[in-house]
Amino acid sequence: MDGAFQAQLAALGDEVVAAAIPEGCKQTAAWCIGQLPALYAKFRQTCESRYGEEISRLVQSLLKELATSQQTCPEAHQLAARIDDRLRLLHEEFGLPGLNLKSLRPSPGHSGKAG
Numbered sequence: 001m002d003g004a005f006q007a008q009l010a011a012l013g014d015e016v017v018a019a020a021i022p023e024g025c026k027q028t029a030a031w032c033i034g035q036l037p038a039l040y041a042k043f044r045q046t047c048e049s050r051y052g053e054e055i056s057r058l059v060q061s062l063l064k065e066l067a068t069s070q071q072t073c074p075e076a077h078q079l080a081a082r083i084d085d086r087l088r089l090l091h092e093e094f095g096l097p098g099l100n101l102k103s104l105r106p107s108p109g110h111s112g113k114a115g
Helices: 002-018 023-046 049-068 074-093
Strands: none
Touching: 002 023, 002 074, 023 049, 023 074, 049 074
């Protein structure tokens, strides 16, 4: 199971490196993805919530960077959605607790204006 799990994380990292996104976003995203294998290994070995919380924090930061970069491009938004989906599926497939992520998408019908 560890080999398959690590292979899926590595494939996600490869996807980030190959993405047509601004270089700053790519570097941040690649760094964040690069931190995940060690964190997941510790989390899966110990089941300590601090590792799960750190994974969630790191992924949340990654998704926020991709979604709100000053040079945001459609590819960055698409990559953020793919990363979110793939990590959720990875957690389901390997029986890990879900990531505690806040939605970065505005709720429908909410303009953000005070009224």
